[in-house]
Amino acid sequence: MALEDYRSDQERCSHCSYCKWIPQDKIKSWRFAQGCPSIAYSNFNAYSARGRFAVAKAILDGKGGYTDRVLDVIYKDLGCGSCDVSDKVCRYNLEPLQNILELKARAVEDGQLLPQHVPIIDNLIKEGSMMVGTVKANRSDWVKGLDVKNLNNEKAEIAFFAGCRLSYDKELQKIARIAIDLFNQAGIDIGIMGKNESCCGSRAYQMGYRNEFTKFAKDNIDTWQNAGVKTVVTSCSDGYFAFKRLYPELGSQIEVLHTVEFLDHLIKDGKLKLTKSIPMTVTYHDPCHLGRQGEPYIPWQGKEKKILNQIVVYDPPKPRYNGAWGIYDPPRDIINSIPGIKLVEMERIREYAWCCGAGGGCIDAYPEFSAWTAGERIEEANSTGAEALITACPWCERNFLDSVTTTGQSLKVFDIIELVQQAL
Ligand code: SF4
Ligand code: SF4
DSSP, rough: GGGGGGGGHHHHHHOOOGGGBBOOOOOOOOTTTOOOHHHHHOGGGGGSSHHHHHHHHHHHHTTOOOHHHHHHHHSSSOOOOOOHHHHHHHSSSSHHHHHHHHHHHHHHHOOOOOGGGHHHHHHHOOOSSSSOOOOGTTTGGTTTTTTOOETTTTOOEEEOOOHHHHHHHHHTOOOOOOOOHHHHHTTTTTEGGGOOOOOOOOOHTTOHHHHHHHHHHHHHHHHHHHOOOOOOEEHHHHHHHHIIIIIGGGGGEEEEEEHHHHHHHHTTTTTOOOSSSOOOEEOOOOTHHHTTSSOOOOOOOOOEEEEETEEEESSSSSOOOOOOTTOOHHHHHHTTTTTEEEEEEOOGGGGGOOOOOOOHHHHOOOHHHHHHHHHHHHHHHHTTTEEEEEEEEEEHHHHHHHHHHHOOOOEEEHHHHHHHHHHO
16 A cells, blocks of 8 residues: 555544544543543644644645654654544544554655664664664574474474564563463474564564565565464564564465464463462553554555545445454453452553554654653553553563653563463
């Protein structure tokens, strides 16, 4: 798709500002009613989905151009998709998130790069990793000492994909190690691609770097095909989003599961028995790319027609993706199956969840905005009385951990997989 494909959406934005909030019937308090971190932080209309429709239209019409402020509007965006869910309530099937993603891709195509993103993409091209300073030679260091097949010279139909954050973040590598340990305990025949695993490309895609995304996606697809892999399991929500929604457009037919889906099956099938009590009150954060953007999505390609030169109809009918079919129940079922644990919900959950702040390259380019967004979620978690905030994405966990450490809060932060290990 291209920015031009969303011209009709840009023109049909009714300036209602619904995209700035969660839907009205889901609001439980004024304090946690906002949905879009970008407009909430910047408090200027351009930093909303509505504003980004206007910016996209201006660029297509050749008006304005890329000033510093315009580039700030384009890139200070988390790609979280909250606007897309709210918009579906008021305008049925406009796609503000796709417009934003295409806007970033157009800026990159036009050579309007954000300087803070350049070293990240350089590292991606050189070392296959989105984490500056990390090298390909160390990609599988996290697995040292574990009993797991190397699928470059051994056979298994299921591959575990660690991703950049879990491969290199020393504090979080334990998540990938626990995943392998749990699969071993359940008797699952699983392996890894080791140094032949490359970045999924998801974050590059979200930052507008389409060529780089395509290159690394094709590398991974080829590597899995050559190894005879049928299913890929990942603990990273960004990776999950790419494999599930973007890779099929490049021909991938590989089954994709997030670790929470796989573990949920293993627990329900009795292959993992959670017997130890964890007497703790927890709340769960839905990662954007596992939740609302984790639902199956096929870009609509058709023609728009007008009835009476006014009412737009789609031929063929355009599906309405509102985030409702993301991965919401498996993580909650896992938590609820742990003896002694009590799950209390935040006000904004499931497809209406507030973003962690790490998306769209903002954690690297706009650390203050990213930290503020995480801080808002921490405050929402604290308001439930929970002792711990649980998530299922290493990028969320990184941002939340940094937030509670910096602000000296007592809230604990865990990946759900750590609770499963403790309860065995
Ligand atoms: S909710 Fe949709 S139609 Fe309304 S202002 Fe936002 S982008 Fe425009
Ligand atoms: S993707 Fe998220 S940050 Fe960007 S406009 Fe939509 S709600 Fe706001």
